[in-house]
Amino acid sequence: MRRSLLTIAAACMWFAGTNVMAMGAPVEVAAAAEGDDCSNPIAVNQGMYTPIKANHPTWFKINLVYPGLYSVRQFTATGSSATVTSVKVKSGDCNAVENESNLLMPDQVYAKSGENLFCVTCSGDTQIMFQMSSPVASCQNHPERMTVLSENTGVTYPNAVYENYWRFIAPETATYLVTNKAPQGTILQVGTLEEDDNAKFACNFEDAQMAEVGENGEGKVYVEMKEGQTYVISSETFAKMSTGMPSVQISKDATGVRSVSETYSDMKVSKVAEREYRVSSYLLGEGAGIYVYDMSGRVINSIKAQPASDAAIVNLSGVPAGTYMFLVVGRSKSASTKVIVE
Template sequence: MRKTLLTIAATCMWLAGTTAFGQGKTCEEAAPWSNMAMVMDLASYADGGAWYKITPTANSMLPFSLTELPTSAVQVFKGCNGEKALVMSEEVASGNISYYIESGVEYMIKLDVSQATGSFVMAMATPLDLSNAPDGNYCVKPINASVGMYSSIKANRPTWFKVNIVYPGMYSVGSGFSVPAEGAAVTSVKVKSGDCGAVENSSNLLMPNQVYAKAGENFFCVTCSGDMKVLFQMVSPVASCPNHPERMTALSAGVEVTYPNAVYENYWRFIAPETATYQILDKAPQGTILQVGTLDENDDAKFFCNFENGLMAEVDESGEGKLLVDMQAGQTYVIASETFNMLAEGVPSVKISKDETGVRSVSGSSRDIKVSKVAENEYRVSSYLLAEGAGVYVYDMAGRAVSSLNVRPEGDAVTVKLAGVPAGTYMFLIVGRSKSASTKVLVD
């Protein structure tokens, strides 16, 4: 018993000694990370948090195990003014969270001790080199695959694949024409569109092998009940701006139409029955982008979506996005709605109806965001929403993302670099914790 007490006492003395010089009170004062941190004097770090720094020598996973601290209180950034590092996994109940850190990059670790649930906090994390990890184990180290090509997968091992998709739609992952072993089947599919930090779309129990995916680069996580070969396929052709827009689902005035609750892009067409002002109402997650353009025909008699002189709005914190559009009788219009970083609490829907109010303006959110050019290809984005921690996104008038940045909750301004971006009109969007704001900017 005496030996045990002495061991505990020695450990506490060692820990207490490390806390005297183990962390900084600001990012600039960050102390080197040494795989474990313990903060006992919480009051001294309550305002700015306890700060540390680490520069990995290989692409690594940094898995935190926490005591008396929620996972939301641990944040990792690229430098003092950089974006937040990618969260690889998070288990709120058990107090574990893992970040992805890249070789040669200095990262800053912040422990927000103001969220402590006890009289002290402790965090442990040892970088795990991912260079020798098998391909497919993590989203950041996927197996390259293609639509229409077979890939092998092991039983009960969630495996990540990177697949480039031309057209948005519902995709299936299954055995295709091959015959799997008895009992082998796809049991679940998840997909992140764009990058590993995106919100996941997941399959359901009724269709465990099907999931919605956007056009572009997608990261699929596939789980099977047995060893098998899987094939990525589009379930059925979905008409969209990139794919036969003249076949898009037609909307009727006054009829509300629901659409999938997924991080996804949806398209419709509407032929104006008369010359009038129409209101388009999009009920969707905050930050969803609503656009209206025209369906035009080129010299080769092919139809295309024209958003050059179109209108754009975002869904605000109320869960609604609205546009008032002056339409000409007989003209075909394109309505596009794209969700980015969250799912709806209910079922999203869109409705177009003739406006009878006579109100000719829609309240915007540009008052909550200011954008100014500070240097060649550099723009300063200012908003009180940035102080909450927010995402800053830039889109062209076709709805394509040209820049994205995650901002940590400090300061009210950030610089966005747009090198190589063609001159034109772009939408700057901030998605904060309390609301979102957007404005259009002419980039020259």
């Protein structure tokens, strides 16, 4: 009997020790599954179906050629009632301000060209596909079909982190004022629309006038226009207005004042090696993004600055010689300047 009791006691001590060791051992936490977080999205292509689970917000990464209103379509199987209930999108990186669908159009959202991060939620297990809801003319897509602005007539545009384009045919040779009412940091540019020998049109921002929307919510540029010439007005936003809708208007200048917002004091670009440029700005300490545009309005390179840094190196290897716009987008504001790459 005594031996039995000792055996039982020893067994209890062994189990107790095992339990203590098990409780004290480090527990491995499984990494977030692909698609569960913005930093680990599922790479997809436009026009192809991909699976998604019910009521599980899932992140996808997709490169879009054109800016526009995009739809997330679900595959409707027989007997299935699954629908897309919400779509969110961030342009470029996870720290960007996001656009979000609404109750009337839960499956549609505005997105910029380039890399975009979509977060999609559906009411049931289904297959979804990303596609442009309707063609939107832009510098990248049939610029000759862009919406025509009329003199002295304001036009509103989506309150979203987005790219907007218009064209204006100057009725006479004069100085015109272009006013953009938009969120602070929005970049307004006025270039020309050119036609080549093959009857193809392209935006030309080589000698563009440019302004940044300031704290007062307005950006203005004065442009000497020639009668009959077609001009391109572009507005790229990086935030959303708290109230109201953004708008753009063009009118003949009657003041003779020339006041264009300059942002060179907020950043500096210097060449450090062949096709390498050092971008310095206090905005980089905010974890800002650096974007490089060619003069047709296309993003040719972009990087994310390390937090607390005040400079970053941008590599333009393989980029042809020409004029480019460097844009730094911080949390508080943005800054831009033009650089000639030789």
